[in-house]
Amino acid sequence: MLKHLFNCEHTGRMSGDERREQILRAAVALFSQKGFKGTTTKEIASAVGISEAMVFRHFASKEELYRALLDAKVSGEDKPVFPWETCDDLKRAIEDKDDLAFFYNIALEAMKKHQEDVPFMRLMFYSALEDHSLAEQFFHEFVSRVYDFIGGYIAERQRDGAFREVDPKIAVRAFLGMMIHHSLNNLLWDKRRRLLDIPLETAAKNFAEIMVNGIRA
Amino acid sequence: MLKHLFNCEHTGRMSGDERREQILRAAVALFSQKGFKGTTTKEIASAVGISEAMVFRHFASKEELYRALLDAKVSGEDKPVFPWETCDDLKRAIEDKDDLAFFYNIALEAMKKHQEDVPFMRLMFYSALEDHSLAEQFFHEFVSRVYDFIGGYIAERQRDGAFREVDPKIAVRAFLGMMIHHSLNNLLWDKRRRLLDIPLETAAKNFAEIMVNGIRA
DNA sequence: GCGAAGTAAGTAATCACTTACTTACCGGCG
């Protein structure tokens, strides 16, 4: 019957690995919506369409399922791709020392990713509030690289005499604050009427201009 | 025995109103630490030192207790005080049209409050994630007034020709982003080693300078 | 002595997790 060729669609028996990832996907969606305590193992099972016992065949406990899911998101196969590794516009901005383009492209790429992976953002936020240790690991592996990269560019431009003397880390925090806060507003108040409903490009452009030039005329 | 004069300390019988507020205080601490689903009514009761049934004499349900607590925090007796109503330095900055002082004092006052009432901040973030409707009410009553105030100042300075033409709302979001993101970092990673550990005054000063002048030399 | 503060001991529902069992798949042997 060649069922195994279509096992991503049919509802019958499935290989262990596929089922495991199916459970993980359902768990991500549910945990990110309702948090760890707010999600039940029964909900996860019926979201996949299997019995609750199958969840516990693949994961020893609800906690382990949560850890596996955070671990996959944080350091898994689809490792976090940093914008400066893929975005040609950003590479060109660095070469040309085009400060506005530098901040614009970072903000745009970051906010695009936030918008694409809302469940991941919510998951990080939940686990930070709920004090799961993997969130700390993430912030010290991923975020500190972001600080180093942007801070490194700022330090270089300071040596050029193009930027005034500020602690680069504080400048990075200010800039990250603009874009993360904007993403956060969008994902938390998504379905409701927003205080500020603008295209990502407009936001990125304005944040870059404020970062470089401020709002003084 | 005049026990009623000391009823905030003794462990015996207490008046209804006092007990009610005692329950609310304990609930704030617990809900803000572990979220709505993560906190049990039994925990709240034993934190106060009473039986669980007493919680349900004062509040019809756990949900109603949570709503009462959010309501008290958001629109209760200690109404949110806006920095421009109390801070003389800020009033003077507005009169003098001292832009740096304007942003500095707002950032400083706001971040001070965030630091003083961490439970309130955590409560807001939890209820935003958990989609409690009172968080929406808060953000449209409180935050929109902040947008109006800061945005109003920016618009005035644009008419003066002192600020360039930007959508004031975007500028407000950028500025709020810097300070809220900084407060968030502090409260989420409080006990652990931080990426950036600086006094509030330093942060406020740098955020104001970036907001007004950017980082260009 | 009456009403309000207070509790012990429940309730049914739900939680994470287990046990005992059944079913489908697949490779190898006759």
Place this chain on the structure above:
DNA sequence: CGCCGGTAAGTAAGTGATTACTTACTTCGC
């Protein structure tokens, strides 16, 4: 080719603990 047996996928029906919430009762203060 067929059939067979081991193994892994799958489930129904539980487990005791915990949940939010109640009831029936007691105790204190004015």
